[in-house]
Amino acid sequence: MKKVIVHPERCVGCMQCMLACAAAHSRSGTLLGALGEAPLPRSRIHVGVGAFDEGFPNRCRHCDPAPCMLACLPGAIYRDASSGTVLVDADRCINCASCAMACPYGVIRYHAVWDGPPEKIVAVKCDNCLARQAQGLVPACVEICKSGALTFEAPDRAARRRTDEVARSVSSGAICPPPAPGFALLAAHKRARAEVPAG
Amino acid sequence: MQYVIIGNGIAGVSAAEAIRRIDPDGPITMIGDETGPPYCRPMISMVLEGRIGPERLPVRGRDFYDRLGIMPVLGRRATAIDVDRRQVCIGERRCAYDRLLIAAGADPRPIRAEASNLGNIFFMRRREDVHGIHHALDAGVRRALVLGGGLVGFKAAYGLIQQGIPTTMLIGSAYPLSMQVDARAGAMIREALVARGLDVRVNLEVRAFDGNGAVRQAHLSDGSHLDCDLVVVGKGVLPARSFIPAERIAVDLGVVVDDHMQTCVPGVFAAGDVAQFVDIARQTPWVNAIWPEAVNTGRIAGFNMAGRPVACPGTLSRNVIRIFDLDVMTAGLVNPPEDGTCQILQAEDHRRRTYRKLVLRGGRLVGMAMVGRIEQGGVLTALIGSRTAVRGNPERLLDAHFNAGRLVS
Numbered sequence: 001m002k003k004v005i006v007h008p009e010r011c012v013g014c015m016q017c018m019l020a021c022a023a024a025h026s027r028s029g030t031l032l033g034a035l036g037e038a039p040l041p042r043s044r045i046h047v048g049v050g051a052f053d054e055g056f057p058n059r060c061r062h063c064d065p066a067p068c069m070l071a072c073l074p075g076a077i078y079r080d081a082s083s084g085t086v087l088v089d090a091d092r093c094i095n096c097a098s099c100a101m102a103c104p105y106g107v108i109r110y111h112a113v114w115d116g117p118p119e120k121i122v123a124v125k126c127d128n129c130l131a132r133q134a135q136g137l138v139p140a141c142v143e144i145c146k147s148g149a150l151t152f153e154a155p156d157r158a159a160r161r162r163t164d165e166v167a168r169s170v171s172s173g174a175i176c177p178p179p180a181p182g183f184a185l186l187a188a189h190k191r192a193r194a195e196v197p198a199g
Numbered sequence: 200m201q202y203v204i205i206g207n208g209i210a211g212v213s214a215a216e217a218i219r220r221i222d223p224d225g226p227i228t229m230i231g232d233e234t235g236p237p238y239c240r241p242m243i244s245m246v247l248e249g250r251i252g253p254e255r256l257p258v259r260g261r262d263f264y265d266r267l268g269i270m271p272v273l274g275r276r277a278t279a280i281d282v283d284r285r286q287v288c289i290g291e292r293r294c295a296y297d298r299l300l301i302a303a304g305a306d307p308r309p310i311r312a313e314a315s316n317l318g319n320i321f322f323m324r325r326r327e328d329v330h331g332i333h334h335a336l337d338a339g340v341r342r343a344l345v346l347g348g349g350l351v352g353f354k355a356a357y358g359l360i361q362q363g364i365p366t367t368m369l370i371g372s373a374y375p376l377s378m379q380v381d382a383r384a385g386a387m388i389r390e391a392l393v394a395r396g397l398d399v400r401v402n403l404e405v406r407a408f409d410g411n412g413a414v415r416q417a418h419l420s421d422g423s424h425l426d427c428d429l430v431v432v433g434k435g436v437l438p439a440r441s442f443i444p445a446e447r448i449a450v451d452l453g454v455v456v457d458d459h460m461q462t463c464v465p466g467v468f469a470a471g472d473v474a475q476f477v478d479i480a481r482q483t484p485w486v487n488a489i490w491p492e493a494v495n496t497g498r499i500a501g502f503n504m505a506g507r508p509v510a511c512p513g514t515l516s517r518n519v520i521r522i523f524d525l526d527v528m529t530a531g532l533v534n535p536p537e538d539g540t541c542q543i544l545q546a547e548d549h550r551r552r553t554y555r556k557l558v559l560r561g562g563r564l565v566g567m568a569m570v571g572r573i574e575q576g577g578v579l580t581a582l583i584g585s586r587t588a589v590r591g592n593p594e595r596l597l598d599a600h601f602n603a604g605r606l607v608s
């Protein structure tokens with residue numbers, strides 16, 4: 001089973017994933033159409049800034065056990081058995097924000113959605129683009145990401161790749177390729193800017 | 200392995216589900232004096248408010264007991280525990296156990312006012328209580344009186360004013376929810392309630408009630424009296440421990456448990472509102488009578504009962520409240536002792552009506568309160584719960600653009 005893997009060190013903070021996510025969760029399914037819709041579709045991936053102003057793509061990890069699911073008062077949060085995706089039943093949700101208090105990543109938001117009860121504010125989070133996946137598409141955030149910060153792969157494969165990267169970087173004499181050319185420089189620049197005292 | 204669970208609230212339910220993940224066959228008997236499928240207790244206040252109907256309360260299906268192969272004994276109370284014979288008494292009947300869970304929850308704290316047995320004086324703990332309040336409202340209520348400004352008193356008052364009932368709230372402290380929030384957030388909550396017509400009176404108690412069958416008047420501690428035809432008592436809760444043999448099973452405020460939710464008697468466990476463990480932020484014995492901890496401790500108890508050792512680092516007080524356009528979230532030590540051991544950081548934005556307070560002790564976050572922009576409050580709550588040392592300048596956690604990325608890099 002493939003999963004979206006986040007590589008924060010590769011994020012350039014372009015926020016394209018947010019636009020793509022909002023569009024993918026709109027009624028029309030397109031960015032242009034989404035702009036004119038009410039309720040205005042919103043992203044379920046949240047690009048914030050890290051400690052050194054670097055980009056940080058933040059999205060639901062579909063934890064198991066999922067703290068949001070355990071904390072949900074009405075029992076509206078459940079796990080889709082086949083994909084392991086943690087989903088919200090908008091009809092059952094009571095907008096109590098218990099899940100916001102439980103989520104250690106802070107990735108749940110509250111607003112109306114076009115495919116939920118009209119005008120009702122509900123908890124909204126990443127659904128792994130299950131509707132797109134059913135059509136053979138990869139999640140929208142991954143599709144749009146050009147820097148490799150978001151990939152869609154089997155977790156064991158991702159873990160192996162990661163181990164290889166670390167191994168390469170620590171073995172003496174090895175030439176360590178930067179995660180992606182240019183980003184290391186950009187990250188170093190941001191880090192330096194943040195660390196140099198202002199004024 | 201034979202399991203008996205006393206209480207079919209969320210702690211008992213979570214324990215039964217955890218047991219079944221490990222032991223699919225061991226017989227489970229569940230004794231609960233409330234009948235019907237398990238329901239969400241906090242949501243009864245939304246039924247009072249009229250925001251949802253009572254049919255929305257169940258959190259598990261009608262088939263819950265069947266599906267998990269549980270033998271339900273509903274509408275009955277466990278009356279005693281025979282520790283030596285490993286039996287639970289239900290009146291004359293006895294029920295043998297190898298593993299017992301006490302998940303009896305809590306009962307409303309009674310009040311010491313004369314004639315408090317008059318009609319239309321209610322607690323708000325059970326489905327039936329709200330049913331009774333609705334019944335009284337249907338018959339016509341001119342003024343309601345809410346005693347106590349804790350979570351239940353607050354929710355009762357909120358529900359009543361949302362229904363347009365003129366309501367007076369008597370509280371012992373300067374603002375409602377004084378156990379849950381700090382003075383600043385409390386003042387904001389009070390302002391919001393008063394703006395919608397709630398009459399809040401502080402440092403007052405009821406000495407006696409008056410009425411012919413049903414309550415008509417309350418006599419207050421300052422000698423004055425107040426006309427009221429509905430009273431909701433929300434003076435906190437006490438662990439439901441009356442049937443527990445305190446000479447055998449250690450009981451303090453609640454039933455004392457270790458980090459595996461086991462009492463001092465091997466094989467006997469406790470979880471939820473009835474249990475007393477250690478508060479993570481305070482690092483002292485504590486009863487955290489809240490829903491998420493009832494789920495958490497119930498689950499952990501269930502795993503341990505079925506033979507999978509799982510330890511609990513402690514429980515954490517926390518709450519999130521949404522009233523009108525005000526969102527409030529708090530966790531841990533919100534009102535720290537003024538002994539110089541804690542560092543307090545605060546930020547307030549009057550225009551946006553946001554407020555944030557952090558309490559740090561020994562390089563760790565031990566408490567927080569936030570008003571507005573609470574979506575990422577879980578990150579702070581998790582920091583408190585995991586007792587992670589805060590690296591770098593903690594002031595950045597006050598920033599409105601704060602997110603999980605600020606912690607990991």
Ligand SMILES: Cc1cc2nc3c(=O)[nH]c(=O)nc-3n(C[C@H](O)[C@H](O)[C@H](O)COP(=O)(O)OP(=O)(O)OC[C@H]3O[C@@H](n4cnc5c(N)ncnc54)[C@H](O)[C@@H]3O)c2cc1C
Pocket residue numbers: 205206207208209210211230231232233240241242243244275276277278302303304305323324325350351354439442470471472473488489490491493518
């Ligand atoms: C109005 C209201 C609002 C609340 N709002 C919130 C909130 O917003 N957030 C939050 O975190 N918490 C809230 N709570 C608290 C929350 O409901 C409790 O923490 C939670 O329900 C505790 O679960 P429990 O299973 O431990 O106990 P309970 O829910 O009390 O369940 C225990 C069950 O055991 C039964 N029982 C007791 N003794 C016996 C016996 N001897 N034999 C058989 N059965 C017995 C009881 O009748 C009860 O059905 C609220 C509570 C109320 C009343």
